[in-house]
Amino acid sequence: xxxxxxxxxxxxxxxxxxxxxxxxxxxxxxxxxxxxxxxxxxxxxxxxxxxxxxxxxxxxxxxxxxxxxxxxxxxxxxxxxxxxxxxxxxxxxxxxxxxxxxxxxxxxxxxxxxxxxxxxxxxxxxxxxxxxxxxxxxxxxxxxxxxxxxxxxxxxxxxxxxxxxxxxxxxxxxxxxxxxxxxxxxxxxxxxxxxxxxxxxxxxxxxxxxxxxxxxxxxxxxxxxxxxxxxxxxxxxxxxx
Numbered sequence: 001x002x003x004x005x006x007x008x009x010x011x012x013x014x015x016x017x018x019x020x021x022x023x024x025x026x027x028x029x030x031x032x033x034x035x036x037x038x039x040x041x042x043x044x045x046x047x048x049x050x051x052x053x054x055x056x057x058x059x060x061x062x063x064x065x066x067x068x069x070x071x072x073x074x075x076x077x078x079x080x081x082x083x084x085x086x087x088x089x090x091x092x093x094x095x096x097x098x099x100x101x102x103x104x105x106x107x108x109x110x111x112x113x114x115x116x117x118x119x120x121x122x123x124x125x126x127x128x129x130x131x132x133x134x135x136x137x138x139x140x141x142x143x144x145x146x147x148x149x150x151x152x153x154x155x156x157x158x159x160x161x162x163x164x165x166x167x168x169x170x171x172x173x174x175x176x177x178x179x180x181x182x183x184x185x186x187x188x189x190x191x192x193x194x195x196x197x198x199x200x201x202x203x204x205x206x207x208x209x210x211x212x213x214x215x216x217x218x219x220x221x222x223x224x225x226x227x228x229x230x231x232x233x234x235x236x237x238x239x240x241x
Contacts, residue, residue, distance in 0.1 A: 002032040003114070004069035006062075008076045009041050010210035018210065021237035022075045022111055029119055033073075036065050044082040048176050052090060059087050060097065063104050071118065072108045075233055077140030078176075078209050080110040085143060110140065112149040112208060112232055121153060127240040129159035133202035135193070135216065137209035138171050150208050150232050157235055166196040174215035190219040197227060204228045206235055 003026060007019040023033045043058030062083065066072050074080045084105045091098035115121040134154065140146045154160060173179060173189025193216055197205055205227060207213050217229035 001030070001071070002034060003071040003073050004066060005033050005035050006039060006042075006066065006072050006074045006079065006108075007035070008074055008079045008210065010214065011075055014214060015210050015231065018075050018231045018233055021231070021233035022073065024237045025115075025124075025233055026073070028125065029115075029121065031119070034069075036069075038065050042079045042082045044079060044086075045176055047082065047086060047090075048178075055086075056090050059083075059090055059101065063087075063097070063100050066107075067100060067104050070107060071114065072104070073111055073114050074108065075111045075231060076209055076211075077110045077137050077144055077146060078211055080108050080113075081139040081143035083108045110144060110146055110149075110208065112153050113144070113146050115153050116149045121156070124153070124156045124236060125240050126156065126236050126238055127158040128235050128238045130204045131161045131163060131202050132204040132206050132235075133163045133165040133197060133200040134168070135165060135172065135197075135205055135207040135212055136168050137207060137212045138175075140208050141169065146208075150206075153236060154206065154232065157238075158240065160235065163200045163202045165200050165202075167192075168196075170196070172212045172216050174211045176211060179215060186215075187219070190215060194220055194223065194225060194227075198225075202227075204230065206230055206232055208232050 011019045026033050041058055043055035047055040087101040087105050091101050172193045173186040179186040213229050220227050
């Protein structure tokens with residue numbers, strides 16, 4: 001099986017180890033991973049800001065780069081939901097592009113979703129002795145309806161103990177440009193999230209969205225809170241021995 005990696009802007013710029021971990025885990029399952037070098041942003045930032053014509057340009061480029069791939073894997077529920085849920089809406093007045101957008105959208109998978117629903121992941125050679133909690137991102141849960149998939153794959157990691165996160169469905173306050181336009185509310189939401197993380201007793205927070213990882217991790221660091229943040233792929237890529 002061959003898949004194409006859509007690494008996303010945040011992984012490319014801030015979290016390259018997440019992209020490397022995704023490749024490592026997929027290859028450990030016998031999957032060939034290719035990286036289309038012409039890929040750029042999915043257009044979510046402009047879409048969320050109301051600049052839909054600019055998002056169309058990004059979406060058309062994404063479609064042209066990826067439309068011949070059978071499986072497209074993203075380490076981000078946020079970007080996967082942008083392509084799957086919003087690309088077809090962008091082209092309501094352009095039937096040809098709408099059809100191409102729908103065809104691409106059907107082949108986009110969030111990382112843990114692909115492991116569970118396509119590969120049927122049974123075993124992992126992963127070990128991560130830690131007491132962790134899982135932060136469910138808004139786009140993963142409310143957007144794609146992927147709530148149990150990350151927990152399913154994490155349950156196969158030797159030594160990893162997952163503690164419930166109080167009010168887990170609450171947003172962390174990032175929301176892309178929301179955190180820029182509404183900084184006071186964004187900070188208050190991050191503070192509330194950190195409070196619940198501390199209540200869980202975990203010393204590690206795992207998430208599937210890099211925006212959440214950056215927002216919660218950055219806020220915790222500025223508070224002097226030593227809690228560690230990792231993406232699901234980084235935990236799965238931690239091999240035994």
